Amino acid sequence: MAAIQPSGAHAVETHRCRELVCEEAGSPPRLRLRDCPPLRATGSSIVVKVLATSVNPIDVKRSAGYGARLLSLKGAGRFPMVLGNDFAGEVLAAGPGVRQWKAGDRVLGTLPTGARGAHATQVVVDGKLVRPWVGDYAAAEAAVLPYTFTTLWRALRSVGLDPRTASGRQVLVHGASGGLGQLALQVLAAWHARVTAICGPQSTDLCRALGAESVVDRHTQGISSIPAVFDASFNFASWPDDALLVDRLREGAMGHATTVHPLLGCVDQHGFLRGGYLAWRAHLAAARRARSRGPSVRYAWVVYQPDRDALDALQAFMAHGAVRLPIGFQAPLADAAGAFRHVAEGRPGRAALLTP
Numbered sequence: 001m002a003a004i005q006p007s008g009a010h011a012v013e014t015h016r017c018r019e020l021v022c023e024e025a026g027s028p029p030r031l032r033l034r035d036c037p038p039l040r041a042t043g044s045s046i047v048v049k050v051l052a053t054s055v056n057p058i059d060v061k062r063s064a065g066y067g068a069r070l071l072s073l074k075g076a077g078r079f080p081m082v083l084g085n086d087f088a089g090e091v092l093a094a095g096p097g098v099r100q101w102k103a104g105d106r107v108l109g110t111l112p113t114g115a116r117g118a119h120a121t122q123v124v125v126d127g128k129l130v131r132p133w134v135g136d137y138a139a140a141e142a143a144v145l146p147y148t149f150t151t152l153w154r155a156l157r158s159v160g161l162d163p164r165t166a167s168g169r170q171v172l173v174h175g176a177s178g179g180l181g182q183l184a185l186q187v188l189a190a191w192h193a194r195v196t197a198i199c200g201p202q203s204t205d206l207c208r209a210l211g212a213e214s215v216v217d218r219h220t221q222g223i224s225s226i227p228a229v230f231d232a233s234f235n236f237a238s239w240p241d242d243a244l245l246v247d248r249l250r251e252g253a254m255g256h257a258t259t260v261h262p263l264l265g266c267v268d269q270h271g272f273l274r275g276g277y278l279a280w281r282a283h284l285a286a287a288r289r290a291r292s293r294g295p296s297v298r299y300a301w302v303v304y305q306p307d308r309d310a311l312d313a314l315q316a317f318m319a320h321g322a323v324r325l326p327i328g329f330q331a332p333l334a335d336a337a338g339a340f341r342h343v344a345e346g347r348p349g350r351a352a353l354l355t356p
């Protein structure tokens with residue numbers, strides 16, 4: 001069975017490796033579990049036995065072909081592909097350049113978007129892109145955090161929010177009931193920001209419980225009726241609402257960031273040249289709109305990528321049990337279709353895949 005075989009400063013493991021392959025673009029996704037060659041830790045990389053990995057909206061979108069053109073530049077656009085950007089697990093082997101990790105360490109981490117993601121029983125990852133799995137988090141609870149927290153962290157930093165600058169700031173969060181939104185509420189509450197959450201009627205109590213000072217039910221109140229008093233605003237919900245959110249900033253605000261920008265979609269639809277041009281024009285118009293609130297107001301399209309500062313921050317929050325996302329669905333890797341359906345249908349709670 002599984003064994004660790006030390007070999008000099010590093011080790012080569014012989015666990016059976018399986019990966020969840022998305023075979024071609026489709027909705028529902030065409031998923032298949034297949035064997036893959038055992039992974040090796042070289043240089044500064046480690047091999048992690050994945051105990052849990054998450055399914056996020058981007059995985060569902062990519063499984064249907066979204067983003068394939070632009071992501072092909074990172075080797076991540078071609079089917080068959082292994083999706084997934086984060087995991088919680090146990091170190092199996094460490095490359096010769098790795099001092100920090102040894103077999104048996106419990107870690108969580110992120111993978112860059114690339115040809116082979118985290119929906120597998122093992123991943124190879126740069127040792128700098130994992131952190132100790134601290135706190136009382138079950139595998140699924142830990143695995144749903146790194147990707148979403150990293151994206152949130154990049155959004156917060158892109159407008160200049162941190163523990164020092166956030167205290168007392170008025171912040172507007174659209175999509176507050178989702179993964180990014182719930183983490184934003186928890187982090188911003190810990191930083192003593194004054195948050196207004198926009199969400200559907202079923203989530204108003206949840207948003208209050210997570211620290212929102214006030215809550216706007218988007219089904220009964222339009223965004224344009226919210227006063228323009230905010231230091232910062234975040235769009236984690238809907239690109240067509242972006243301009244309305246930017247208009248809620250006060251004069252001289254910090255800025256606005258969105259994770260739901262049309263960059264990938266434009267290039268999918270119109271190709272690199274025209275799509276790139278259209279995306280650039282949309283960004284320019286939105287950034288101008290933000291600057292009409294003041295010359296130093298920031299405007300950002302957030303793009304996920306592994307971020308060591310974000311992982312440090314996540315570790316600090318987890319050590320105090322201060323960030324959590326509820327699990328709405330978990331299943332073995334072999335039953336991944338249910339997890340993809342859960343996310344595609346926008347059901348509450350995160351989706352996690354567990355390895356046997």
Ligand SMILES: NC(=O)c1ccc[n+]([C@@H]2O[C@H](COP(=O)([O-])OP(=O)(O)OC[C@H]3O[C@@H](n4cnc5c(N)ncnc54)[C@H](OP(=O)(O)O)[C@@H]3O)[C@@H](O)[C@H]2O)c1
Nearest residue numbers: 057151175177178179180199200236237238259302303304
């Ligand atoms: N750019 C990047 O690198 C990056 C990285 C991570 C995520 N994202 C994107 O960011 C978005 C949020 O991610 P997430 O993980 O938080 O997703 P999520 O958990 O599905 O949450 C999104 C929330 O937005 C609200 N919503 C959905 N459709 C809406 C609409 N048409 N109008 C207004 N509100 C709507 C829903 O809540 P209510 O019904 O309660 O309002 C939902 O809970 C997703 O689109 C995701 O793909 C992008």
